[in-house]
Amino acid sequence: MGLVHWCGRYALRWKLGSGDHYLYAITANGALKWRYLTDGGVSGPALGSDGTVYVGSYDQHLYAITSEGTRRWRYKTDDILFSSPAIGADGTLYIGSYDDYLHAITGDSPWTYDEYLTAMSVYADSHWPGFGQNNFNLQRKYEPILYLGDVQTYRNATVSVPLFLNNAESLDIEGVDVEIRFDGTALEAKNATLKDGVLEDKDYDITYEAGDAQVKVTIYATGSLLKTDGIIAYLEFRFTGASGEKSALEFARGEINESAVNTGNGSVHNVSYTISGTIRYYNPSDEYLFRNATVQMERSGTYSATSDEEGEYVFTDITRGDYASVPSKADDLGGLGGMDASRIARYAAGLIDLDCYQRIAADVSRNGEISGTDASRVARYIVGDLECLNDDCIHWVFTSDPIDECEDWPPIVYPSRREYDNLNEHKEDQDFIAIRIGDVTGNWPGNTDDFPSDKQRNIARYPMPSGEISVDKRRSFSLPLVLDEMAPIEAIEIRTEFDEKALHVSSISADGGILANQGYRLMMRADAPGQVSVVSWATGTIRTGTGILAFVTFDVAETPPNRTVISLEKFVCNESPATGGFYVGGRSYKRVSISFK
Structure with missing residues (x-):
């Protein structure tokens, strides 16, 4: 009312x-x-x-x-x-x-x-009161009225509440006296001013006296009288109440020229809002949900939300103010392979094109450009030679708007946050698009629990057929690694395991294989004792073929056991499980049994 x-x-x-x-x-x-x-x-x-x-x-x-x-x-x-x-x-x-x-x-x-x-x-x-909006009224005499505005604010903010004068009869204003009561647990009176009102720079002055849950304000003429109306003053309060709390501003006294007038109460309301949206991966064909991303809201206040199993996030009880929301994520770091390194290298050489999101993913160094350095970092990351792809160790980036045009890149620039200036309403559909740095192919798994492990995806550990060879324990030996199926070879990823007390990988070489001198790079790293990872990727034209990919050379320990086993724990071609293995006795095996003589 x-x-x-x-x-x-x-x-x-x-x-x-x-x-x-x-x-x-x-x-x-x-x-x-x-x-x-x-x-x-x-x-x-x-x-x-x-x-x-x-x-x-x-x-x-x-x-x-x-x-x-x-x-x-x-x-x-x-x-x-x-x-x-x-x-x-x-x-x-x-x-x-x-x-x-x-x-x-x-x-x-x-x-x-x-x-x-x-x-x-x-x-x-009619028998209803005639209001003064036109000449068809009941000719009731106009009376001045004082009333306060309804103002929205946020916690700990200082808010200015307008004091209005409706002076329809154009009375000369000598003085205005008001006493306002309010909820002292939610508001603290701070000041009263004529600034920005109709009496500013006129022959009027103002005083105020703040008490316990009330404030007294007096406005008085110091010279020529005015017949004005409008906002005659602003009452300043600091809001100390809780989110969603509201304090009424009630007139205990309202006088003009020492005569009581009609008054209208106001209020200060700590209004809160909801901001919600969905985070999805940039690849439209991706069916995996983007969970566990953190969205941070800062500036007028600090809030945090986490995306759920559906990729949805929501902020509640956000107070009015200025904000910026920024997503981040530090887990679910799969999705990178030799195929990504290949495409980055070939894009940098001008051999293929990438869409806007792929270009963002390809800029793993985050310097705004795509080069061979980015391809190298992805390859080194895959084999475990790098823990971070860039100086800031950022694995995920986000854009707040769909990106369809990027012909003016480089530099690679895009909106990565959402800005809310003077937030004063609920916001829905505040979506973000997530991009895994380095994942140019867009095959990132959003939920690693939904994916089988490398061992489950590529080989069955036991039982499996084994090749049998006997080697001289005083000499090194090489095993050819073969691809059994005819396929365009964009990238190959390998991980082999063995007994470090018996063997050591000394080298891996594509010489003599189908990728030799074909514009492929090869990188090897010992992940741990008894484990080696290898990645090979195309930097130019993709070769289609089948046969020997590389030769893996092993050194024998000084005192090896009588027998040992070499297993191929990962064998991937173009980010898919490959058919093939170590070539022994006319066929390929994922597991080779070694005896020493």
């Missing part, structure tokens, strides 16, 4: 209220027909010929409400709407806002002038 403000000229203290944020429809018998809730105090309405009600609100919107109480549309300005809208002869709606603009909005319920005269005459002749 509160004041009914009618066209900015006059207000009566009827319990019909717009101070409580509702627009009310009352029948001729005084019964409630419906009410419509806005997010701020409501001005007086303008009525369309089809029954549409147009009303402004302190929530900065102009509303069009049907005669049945449902919203047809709303129009956003940049500050509160205090005055009532007016309807032009052509149906255009006019309304002033405290954003310093007069807004003209195309309406959909135009009056003709004759309709306007008829409607207002009937209105004035």
Whole structure:
């Protein structure tokens, strides 16, 4: 309940209220027909010929409400709407806002002038009070009114609440005295000022006295008297209440020229909002959910949310203010292979093209360009020679907007955060697109539990057929590694395991194989004692073939056991399990038994 403000000229203290944020429809018998809730105090309405009600609100919107109480549309300005809208002869709606603009909005319920005269005459002749929005009123004498605004804020912020004077009769203002009471657990009175009001730089001064849950303000003339109306002062408070808490600002006293006048209460509301969205991987064909990403909100406050099993995140109880949201992720680091290194190298050489998201993934060094260095880092990362792909050890990047055009790259630049300036409403669909650094092929697994291990994907550990060879324990020996199937070879990844007390890998070479002198690079690293990883990737034209890929050379320990086993734990071609293995006795094996002589 509160004041009914009618066209900015006059207000009566009827319990019909717009101070409580509702627009009310009352029948001729005084019964409630419906009410419509806005997010701020409501001005007086303008009525369309089809029954549409147009009303402004302190929530900065102009509303069009049907005669049945449902919203047809709303129009956003940049500050509160205090005055009532007016309807032009052509149906255009006019309304002033405290954003310093007069807004003209195309309406959909135009009056003709004759309709306007008829409607207002009937209105004035009814038994209901005649409000001062036109000349068809009950000729009741206008009285000045003092009232406070409804203001939204956030915790620990200092907020300015406008003190309005409606001076329809243009009285000379000698002095204004008000006493305002409020919830002392939610608000702390800080100041009162004429700055930015109609009395600024005029012959008036202001004093204030803050007490326990109340503030007294006096405005007095020091020279020429004014007949003004509008915002005559701002009362400043610091909000100390909880999220969602609201404190009423109630007049205990309101006088103009030492005479009591009508007053209208205001409020300060710590409004909270919800921000939600979904995080998905950049590859449209990816079926795995993007869980466990952290989205951080900072600036006016600090908040954190984590994406769930559906990739969705939500912030609740976000107070009004300025924010920036930034996602991050540090786990689920699969998805990189020799195929990625190959494509990065071939893109850098101008042999293939990559889409915008692939280019972001390819820039693993994060210097805004794609080069052979990026391909090398991916290869070294795959074999375990690097723990980080870049100086900041960033494994994931995110973009807040879909990227369709990137012909002006390099440098590679894209929006990586969402900005919220003066957040004052709920936000949905605040989505992000995730990109695993280095994953140019887009095969990243979002949930590693849904993927079999390398051993499960590539070979069955036991039982399996084994090749048998006997070697001289005083000499090194080589095993050829073969690809049994005909395939275009973009990248090969290998991991072999053996008994470090018996053997040591001394080298691996493509010489004599189908990839020799074909523009392929090869890299080997001993992951741990008894384990070696190898990656080979194309830097030029992709070779299609089958046969020997490389020769793995082993040194024998000084005192080896009588027998030992070499196993191929990972054998991948183009990010898929490959058919083949160590070539022994005319066929390929994933496991070779070695005896020493």
